[in-house]
Amino acid sequence: MPMPDSRRRQLFLALCTLVLLHTGAHISQSYVNYPAWYELEAESFKAYHWTMTIRAGIFLLTPRLIEIVLALVVLRFRPQAVPRWIVVTGTVLAVGALLSTALISRPVHAQLDIQGNTPELVSRLMATDWIRNVLEWTRAAIYVWALSRLVKSDAPVVPTAV
Numbered sequence: 420m421p422m423p424d425s426r427r428r429q430l431f432l433a434l435c436t437l438v439l440l441h442t443g444a445h446i447s448q449s450y451v452n453y454p455a456w457y458e459l460e461a462e463s464f465k466a467y468h469w470t471m472t473i474r475a476g477i478f479l480l481t482p483r484l485i486e487i488v489l490a491l492v493v494l495r496f497r498p499q500a501v502p503r504w505i506v507v508t509g510t511v512l513a514v515g516a517l518l519s520t521a522l523i524s525r526p527v528h529a530q531l532d533i534q535g536n537t538p539e540l541v542s543r544l545m546a547t548d549w550i551r552n553v554l555e556w557t558r559a560a561i562y563v564w565a566l567s568r569l570v571k572s573d574a575p576v577v578p579t580a581v
Contacts, residue, residue: 431569437486501568508561
């Protein structure tokens with residue numbers, strides 16, 4: 420039995436909600452959490468960083484993985500008003516951000532675990548975080564644009580007076 424478009428829209432809305440929440444979490448991490456690391460005392464930083472790393476796995480990595488899986492489901496059951504390229508591009512950007520985290524940010528975090536919050540390491544983390552943020556913001560913008568198409572496609576056609 421084929422999935423009705425209303426159900427497909429609900430799946431896409433769930434994906435967009437997760438994307439926007441995830442983007443907000445990364446913005447908070449980049450612009451609230453990381454800059455504060457300059458102010459933390461070196462003695463307490465390692466314990467703080469360990470706790471933060473566990474929570475980042477729960478609140479950043481887990482939703483990212485769920486997002487990628489959900490995006491693949493949405494790709495299969497896409498609403499008619501959402502072009503395929505939007506979901507493909509969003510998924511590629513999410514995978515790119517995941518790879519950026521694993522290959523660029525995570526090694527810096529590993530050094531922070533060992534050396535502590537040296538200004539050089541915190542600066543390097545913040546400087547390289549722009550790569551992930553550009554991917555995040557682009558992904559969020561594409562999905563918001565797609566949501567506007569979805570809402571627009573629901574609107575009744577109202578004749579205009581000439």
